[in-house]
Amino acid sequence: MGERMAGKAVIVTGAGSTGQGWGNGKAAAVLYAREGGKVLAVDRRIAAAEETAAIIAGEGGTAVAFEADVTDPLEVLAMVKRCVDVFDRLDVLHNNVGIAETGGPVEATLDSWDRVIRINQTSVFLTCKHALPVMEEQRAGAIVNVASIAAIRSLGFPYAAYSASKAAVIAMTRNMAIEYAPKGIRANCVLPGLMNTPMIRAPLTASYGGDVDEMIARRDAQCPTGKMGDAWDTAYASLFLASDEARYITGHELVVDGGITQKCV
Template sequence: MSERMKGKTVIVVGAGSSGPGWGNGKAAAALYAREGAKVFAVDFRLEAAQETESIIRAEGGECSSFRADVVSSEDLRDMAAACVEQYGQIDVLHNNVGIVETGGPVETSEESWNRVIAVNQTSVFLACKHVLPYMTARNSGAIVNIGSIAGVRWIGFPYVAYSAAKAALISMTTNIAVQYAAQGVRANCVLPGLMNTPLIREPLAKTYGGNVDSMIEQRDKLSPTGKMGDAWDTAYAALYLASEEARYVNGTSIVVDGGLTARCV
């Protein structure tokens, strides 16, 4: 590895995986550590964050785990303070938490709408709210928000709340990017397309007929490449945006979807 993140401290919110295998946050945390960062791994399920920590430490990296409910302002305030107490600084905030619940405006309950908006959108607002003061105090920082191409296009099924949250995340990121640019803080998004991660298996299998293998086959066919991407594709895009190589990249979104958004049909 090139040690692109040497000397940096990275908070990864959603650093655990929702099931066996590599989720976007787990892969990003491991990659940041492999590139020399100290990782503060945050997840609602402490055991999931600790699993990521154990992988990083087994590879010789440095990582600490922290439990937080991302819709709790108090928890995320404590998260930021604990990271600074542990490592002295926050160089990168990587917001990865997300849930998927399908349905259009008629089928989606108000409870589902509020839950999806809170976890996918409000959580990022709260994390930024509590981390930005530490970044501006040092006149330095990078925020990487993991969105989705669902925020910019239809991807096969109605995800009205999820799509709304991810569209809002893109706009929120550009607002933060411009407001804080003069204070040394950058903010950018990664927009993954159809990805083969643990997150898709439980909530989406029913939408595709209830069979996981059939779902994977159908989603592979939707991609111009003939195959979905995976967590590492998202992680490498995030690594670039977090690194000094992207020091003049601000307020933009990197689409990681194998060309799906470029295709008209």
């Protein structure tokens, strides 16, 4: 166990993986706990949150599973209250919830657009809305929002709603960073590139002919490193931004992409 998050209470939304393996939220929750953080592992699927909490407990860490739909204002309020009730404070809010649905402006349905914006963007608004007053009272806190390189680059894939939602998260984070800097609160984004996580399986496989191995091979080939990153790459970047090591960093977008955005001009 490390000490980079010692004594800090951390909310991780989307803390359960959508399938077998390590998703970004699951890895982040476990890593925060390994570094001494006390984690409220939040997911709309309580079994997934409990699985993550069990991993943390099995490693000697502290975690509480909590079921919440972060697009529901009342459930978000209850989530923040639960963290304060259990851990007496809230030091880090890690927003990881997100979905990817394909389609450009013509192909995407309005229902798909609304769903992606609500889950990826509105959820961040709601969690910050209820977490910030707690942090403001403490005169300290850090927010880490997981965005995407899709917000700043096109990789030739039709992602209208996803790109728009992640770009909005970046803009919102910058705005919060300036507003709350005098109050001791930092806000930053992590922008993962092409990552090999359970999330990519369902929404993307069909676009690659329904073959998972083909999808992975083609995405690996797009990366300058010859291989996609994984959830731990996102988690370690998040840990840095959440920790006191990044105490003078706010309003920043940390790109974690193996260099792929340097190829896209």
